Amino acid sequence: MANVMEIYQLLPKTNCKECGKTTCMAFAVDLLGRKVKVDDCPPLVNEAKYKANYETLLEMFGSVKDVTETGLIVHNEKCIGCGNCVVACPVNVANDPFGAGSGKAPTSDKVIFKVEDGVVKARNVQECRRFGENKILCVACIDTCPTKAIEFV
Amino acid sequence: MTGEYYVCTGCALLCDDIEVETEDRKLSKVHAACLKGVARMKGCSDPLECTVDGEKADIDSAITKAAAILRNAKNPLIFGHGNSSSEAQKISIGLAKKTGAYIDDTSSFCQGPIVEAILQDKLRTCTLDDVRHKADVIIFWGADPSNSHPRHLSRYSYFPRGKERQRGWEEDRTAITIDIRKSSTAKICRDTRFYQIPMSADAEFMDAIVSGLSGKIPKTSFDFDKKRILELANVMKKAKFGVICVGLGLVYSLEELEPLFKLMEKLNEVSNFYLIPMVGQYNMRGFNQNLFAETGFINRVKFNSETGNANHGAENSVVEALKNKSVDAALIIGSDPLSSLPLSVARYLTEIPLITIDPCQNLTATRSTVTIPCALGGVEAGGTAVRMDGVEIELKKIVESDNLSDKEILTRIMEAI
Numbered sequence: 283m284a285n286v287m288e289i290y291q292l293l294p295k296t297n298c299k300e301c302g303k304t305t306c307m308a309f310a311v312d313l314l315g316r317k318v319k320v321d322d323c324p325p326l327v328n329e330a331k332y333k334a335n336y337e338t339l340l341e342m343f344g345s346v347k348d349v350t351e352t353g354l355i356v357h358n359e360k361c362i363g364c365g366n367c368v369v370a371c372p373v374n375v376a377n378d379p380f381g382a383g384s385g386k387a388p389t390s391d392k393v394i395f396k397v398e399d400g401v402v403k404a405r406n407v408q409e410c411r412r413f414g415e416n417k418i419l420c421v422a423c424i425d426t427c428p429t430k431a432i433e434f435v
Numbered sequence: 436m437t438g439e440y441y442v443c444t445g446c447a448l449l450c451d452d453i454e455v456e457t458e459d460r461k462l463s464k465v466h467a468a469c470l471k472g473v474a475r476m477k478g479c480s481d482p483l484e485c486t487v488d489g490e491k492a493d494i495d496s497a498i499t500k501a502a503a504i505l506r507n508a509k510n511p512l513i514f515g516h517g518n519s520s521s522e523a524q525k526i527s528i529g530l531a532k533k534t535g536a537y538i539d540d541t542s543s544f545c546q547g548p549i550v551e552a553i554l555q556d557k558l559r560t561c562t563l564d565d566v567r568h569k570a571d572v573i574i575f576w577g578a579d580p581s582n583s584h585p586r587h588l589s590r591y592s593y594f595p596r597g598k599e600r601q602r603g604w605e606e607d608r609t610a611i612t613i614d615i616r617k618s619s620t621a622k623i624c625r626d627t628r629f630y631q632i633p634m635s636a637d638a639e640f641m642d643a644i645v646s647g648l649s650g651k652i653p654k655t656s657f658d659f660d661k662k663r664i665l666e667l668a669n670v671m672k673k674a675k676f677g678v679i680c681v682g683l684g685l686v687y688s689l690e691e692l693e694p695l696f697k698l699m700e701k702l703n704e705v706s707n708f709y710l711i712p713m714v715g716q717y718n719m720r721g722f723n724q725n726l727f728a729e730t731g732f733i734n735r736v737k738f739n740s741e742t743g744n745a746n747h748g749a750e751n752s753v754v755e756a757l758k759n760k761s762v763d764a765a766l767i768i769g770s771d772p773l774s775s776l777p778l779s780v781a782r783y784l785t786e787i788p789l790i791t792i793d794p795c796q797n798l799t800a801t802r803s804t805v806t807i808p809c810a811l812g813g814v815e816a817g818g819t820a821v822r823m824d825g826v827e828i829e830l831k832k833i834v835e836s837d838n839l840s841d842k843e844i845l846t847r848i849m850e851a852i
Binding site for chain 1: 452465468472473474567582589590591594597603619
């Protein structure tokens with residue numbers, strides 16, 4: 283996924299405030315956080331000179347649909363169901379040490395990741411260590427994924 | 436969910452923690468299995484039909500015709516077995532003995548040499564459960580389990596917590612990949628633990644590691660960073676329980692196993708190392724063990740039809756037998772040699788009477804005189820199978836099927852001869 287600067291470069295950079303944000307940079311940050319849509323920037327949609335940039339941004343954000351409320355995305359088309367994230371996730375290990383933590387199929391309902399039909403499904407995402415009051419930048423599931431199918435936005 | 440665990444037959448890992456939901460004699464949902472396993476367990480999109488000479492036929496006439504083909508052949512070939520239960524394999528071996536057939540499986544151009552060395556006690560091996568509970572240094576050599584055995588790392592070798600490895604992969608385990616390309620597994624092991632070597636340089640790299648383990652300066656003709664080899668040798672030396680997962684890349688690269696024996700010997704002098712072959716098909720090792728128990732050889736056997744003696748040799752392998760055109764009929768069980776073997780070798784199969792037993796339609800079946808659909812092993816039929824590390828696993832039947840299991844089909848062919 284692109285970083286905020288790359289997104290900013292694709293925006294009009296005029297700080298016109300038509301979207302309701304103070305600056306284009308603020309819009310870029312919200313776009314990355316999925317709080318606004320690409321179409322919320324009127325000049326980008328309406329003016330012909332931004333057409334190429336508009337399409338690039340749509341491509342970037344168009345394919346991402348099922349974002350969970352905590353910003354965790356599983357790209358189903360990339361996932362091979364290896365279960366590395368299921369076993370590596372510290373929350374899964376804490377909640378299900380003899381199932382998911384030991385490499386076996388999860389036996390608890392409290393796990394975040396679970397493989398169904400060969401694709402990992404995220405649930406109980408509010409338990410994830412990246413969210414809540416004492417959040418930390420945990421990358422256990424991203425680092426261990428061989429196909430880079432998990433992403434946080 | 437049924438609350439009952441089944442075994443996945445997608446690969447030789449035979450994961451036994453699979454829960455399923457069924458609907459109308461089909462699996463509608465599979466829990467915990469990887470994509471590869473799900474694809475196999477959900478059954479084929481194009482099932483095989485029962486045919487004789489390209490025409491639809493009933494199972495009885497197909498079996499009669501198959502038996503006639505084998506009876507009239509002087510030197511039939513029986514090939515496949517990697518996707519059959521041990522029970523079916525044993526009957527297949529009996530059938531080969533009765534008809535004086537060549538009998539072989541995919542191990543003759545796959546993990547055969549390694550499995551043979553293990554069964555002959557020339558290489559030290561352990562079970563995957565030992566790996567999960569104890570292993571601290573895991574080496575994937577010429578193997579990419581992230582693609583070939585997706586759950587290998589998560590179930591046994593790297594990520595899970597075990598009895599003596601309670602702190603997880605970050606602190607308790609070191610995974611190393613030695614390969615000619617940066618595979619998906621290499622990416623997980625990170626750059627510092629990835630050793631990229633040129634093609635066919637595995638034997639030389641092993642010698643370099645042996646030098647490193649002996650305290651000498653490791654030299655290679657491809658000028659590999661000596662410090663990195665010494666670093667690797669050091670990690671191996673300090674291992675409490677090391678395991679080398681041997682992939683096809685290594686097997687194909689070695690002309691003989693001597694360098695591997697030398698490495699394992701040296702490793703066990705200074706450290707504690709085991710070896711596990713990364714077997715592909717779910718019961719290939721089972722076939723090797725069954726044939727070994729019967730004849731003392733793991734594959735490439737030709738039975739004498741009169742005395743029942745087994746001759747073993749490279750000339751009896753499926754590839755050589757087809758190349759020399761020394762077979763005059765073939766029975767293929769759960770395999771697709773026309774797709775998996777080079778066409779120059781496999782083309783001869785289309786010139787002789789061919790029998791295919793398989794759950795799914797495949798290229799070999801389209802060229803077969805007789806095709807007999809069988810129940811899908813581990814889903815529509817039970818039995819036992821041998822995991823890649825030699826542990827026997829019981830397969831349970833999950834759903835009913837109209838098709839006979841390969842064991843029943845082979846038994847009936849045997850009776851009809």
